Amino acid sequence: MSDKSEYSSGQLSVWRVDVCSQTLKREPVPESWQHLGGRALIARILVDEVPGTCEALGPKNKLLFTPGLLVGHMLSSCDRISIGGKSPLTGGVKEANAGGTTGLQMAYLGIKALIVENKPRDQGLWVLRISSQGASFEPAEDLIGMGVYEAAPRLIARYGEKVALALIGPGGEMLMSTAGIQNLDKEGVPSRIAARGGLGALMASKGLKAIVFDAQGGQKPSLVDPDAFKLAQKAYTKALLEHPQTAIYRDFGTAAMARMTHGFGALPTRNFSVGQFEQVETISGEYMRDVILQRGGEGAPTHACMPGCTIRCSNNYADSDGKSIVSPLEYETIGLMGTNLGIADLDIIARMNWEINDIGLDSIDMGAALGVAAKAGIFQFGDGEGALELIDQIRQGTPLGRILGQGAAITGKVLGIEQVPAVKGQAMSAYEPRAIKGTGVTYATSPQGADHTSGLTIRAKVDHLDPKGQAALSRTVQINMAGYDSLGACIFAGFGFAGAPETVRDLINARYGWDVGTDFLQVLGKQSLKLEREFNHLAGFTQANDRLPEWMTREPLPPHNAIFDVPEEDLDGVFNW
Secondary structure (H helix, E strand, O other): OOOOOOOOOOEEEEEEEEEOOOEEEEEOOOHHOOOHHHHHHHHHHHHHHHOOOOOOOOOOOOOOEOOOOOOOOOOOOOOOOOEEEOOOOOOOOEEEOOOOOOOHHHHHHEEEEEEEEEEEEEEOEEEEEEEEEEEEEOOOHHHOOOOOHHHHHHHHHOOOOEEEEEEOOOOHOOOOOOOOEOOOOOOOOOEEEOOOOOOHHHHHHEEEEEEEEOOOOOOOOOOOOHHHHHHHHHHHHHHHHHHHHHHHHHHOHHHHHHHHHHOOOOOOOOOOOOOOOOOOOOHHHHHHHHHHHHHOOOOEEEEOOOOOOOEEEEEEEEEOOOOOEEEOOOOHHHHHHHHOOOOOOOOHHHHHHHHHHHHHHHHHHHHHHHHHHHHHHOOOOOOHHHHHHHHHHHHHHOOOHHHHOOOOOHHHHOOOOOOEEEEOOOOOOOOOOOOOOOOOHHHHHHOOOOOHHOOOOOOOOOOOOOOOHHHHHHHHHHHHHHHHHHHOOOOHHHHHHHHHHHHHHHHHHHHOOOOOOOOOHHEEEEEEEHHHHHHHHHHHOOOOHHOOOHHHOOOEEOOOEEOOOOOHHHHHHOOOO
């Protein structure tokens, strides 16, 4: 299918796909959407077009793909894709972003936003192909029930090696609320997941197994001032490469955080009951690098998840024979599926990671759900094979598997466990909020639900155990992170922008010909948060939703025996700017 609309070369437009009629409309970008991208644009569209009280898997919800404002120029770490909608997990606003090639391809096609709406007329799953010629629907019967690692090569063989893919696994097909949407890395591996909030279930509710983005015939977005953009890019890249954290992440990946959080007493262990793990050395980034290098073969301690990235914080973890198990093995997975389950074997954690990826689920929420299951006695902490057996139940869709696939909050309710590390129904990341209280404020108040990428405070030079000032700290990082998510920038791109803050202004003005100031990152972040909170209000959220679970306010966390004691009035004032 295609529409009759004509757009000049390089002109951005909104692509609106109706899955009931299987039609496409290309529309001009509304004025109020012009200066937004990524996360902020998702929030704007949700407020404008999606009823807050609608059913997340019903026809009134919409699946949204929006590249950030800087996507399309292979600016290091700034080509991420934002995917969103009303969350099947939280019932509120959801934006999840990923690296890979989807954002680039959309930018080359001139797509400001892809809006997938309505509900399919008939049962079944389809492949939606997006190209410069328009859009088409093709049956996906041969892909139903297939994991992403098998489905992606089939789709690449069918549509060509240069396409980008967004696809779901069996977890999405079973409408599990922890299902994400996988995107290809630069080698064509479906390893870059927009994981959080159940967007894979939303995609399945639209009758889609995969979306193919074919930018053949497209072009790189034009620059109003190429020379100024080049100068700003050079300054940003220099600041990024000179930041000491860039080298640390290149050498050890995100797993470099394991020793750090352990040192703070903030490494979630055995269902968030302890803040340190006695075998931390065997799951650390330093240890993992040594293992990868010793084994050789397909393993690689550093890897770029998207073209042009100079940080290269990803990796490829291989077994003792040098055969790849999973790429990447990240800190969050090590924390939630390793220490949180009392598992100290990287090989087992990597196998679990591969299985969860293949099913197409969020490893953070799944690790938290398994931790709750261990607390309930379904299996024992430290039993890696037992955890793998439960993951297989998720794949098979057994009653217990379907419960686990709905995430930690639902699992806790069904199994009668109070100690569930979740806010707004979404599981916490691998930073214990009783020991890193600023991040606890973020978990509590972020419109997205518990999510470290919404505002991680661990690097701030403060006493993380002191409740004073944590709300103000969280406010600052939440604003900045919402801004980065709207630019299409990775969380680690912040190292470069912090070193050369004027480059955000200069890059945007050179790209679009706008006249934004040096505070544009903060302006964008505040817009995004304001819109997200507006949507959540429309969905029925109140201040009562901006709280950590009560058990964390009274149960001390060893070794510091800390509780979460940031005053509620501080939590309620986070967004007073």
